[in-house]
Amino acid sequence: TFLVSSWMPFCLQNCFNPWWHRFNKVLDTFLREFEIINCPIKLFFTIDTSETIALQESPPGSLVESIKDFTRMFAQQLATEKYMGQIQIIWSIGGLHFSQTQVTFSDITTRENFIRNLVRIKYLGKGTYIDCALKNMTYQMTHYLAKKDAVLFAVIITDGHVTGSPCGGIKMMADKARDQGIHVFSVAASRNIDEIGMREIAGSPTELIQHNPGYPGPRGNPGRRGPRVRRTNICRSFLQKPEFLY
Structure with missing residues (x-):
């Protein structure tokens, strides 16, 4: 024993x-x-409503309305969901629009609140300072976030044309945004673009995704042109990291 x-x-x-x-x-x-891994994603739209955009279609400002439609459809596809069954994607969205100045139309919030806030976008006109818009976007995305582990995306909707660069230039401000961990995408607002400006926003390397820039407006107006959302899930584009869309 x-x-x-x-x-x-x-x-x-x-x-x-x-x-x-x-x-x-x-x-x-x-x-x-x-x-299940939680993946909070903060997305910030930076929308050009300057004169070079607003006067491309008649009446002035109609292209801005098309861009708002595009942004709304874009946001509607960003549902909180599980990716590949393991990653819980949680979206928060905000945005500003700009010309020589910048106006925040939506703080970073839920998808539903963001879509409601889109109505605040009004044609600003005047010149185009893309670099200052990028600077403001970077500040808002990095100074007003409670969760430091969030993935940061910025979508810049513009034609790439500028009338001045008082904030250091597009490339400098876009690079500073990337230095802060922001993945920057550029989306062409129309066919009339400055490709150098668009590429400076997106950085290097760039991946080109063509979008048919013409589509009927909300009233079925065939003359209204602007960016168009693909029918495929645009979330995949983010996860595969294409950084230059036009």
């Missing part, structure tokens, strides 16, 4: 414990494979 009772603790310590340790490691690996 003494031999048995003395042997049992020894067996438990030297036989069972290593097995239990190995079992725990296998169990932990198994659970990690099925663990």
